[in-house]
Amino acid sequence: MIYVKLHQSEHSEILAVCDEELIGKTFTEEDKEIKVSKEFFQGELLSEEDTIKILKDCTNANIIGKKAINCALDAAIISKENIFSCGGIVHAQYYSLK
Template identity: 45%
Template sequence: MYLKIHKSGSQTIVAVCDKELIGKKLKEGELVIEISEAFYKGEIASEEKIIESISNTTTANIFGSRAVQCAVDAGLVDPGCIIYIEGIPHAQLYKL
């Protein structure tokens, strides 16, 4: 899985996705999402590093079966909040 951390002022956004999704364009009705290298392709990371990064962020954007399941297993994402775009699981996390 890829892990990329974006920082903007006091905000941190963690982007995580399954490796094979980089560069894919997903469509669901009028919704079109591109899983871009610029946003998602960072370092290849272990589940432990991904869990640590998501745990310590204000916002996370997660795509793919393995990436989303990792966050669910760690108790960071509620399975009821997962959406599917072209059958690919997607979750977002916001800490207020």
């Protein structure tokens, strides 16, 4: 399962998407660090199919974890060149000017 949480402000929104098992963990590699905070990522728990549907309609996303990244690839919002690794975990960001 994958956590999906929408953060909205007056002028923008960002979708936080994260594999369920990564919540609360921190990953480091050399000078990079990713904190998978509950406050930012822990939203609604969804299936991969439902996550793909939501990703297809988003304009900005912060995506962490193998399952979440595969959903973003299936939704065709990122390509493999957009993915980087930190401490053994994959991460990508997506921005659209829709």
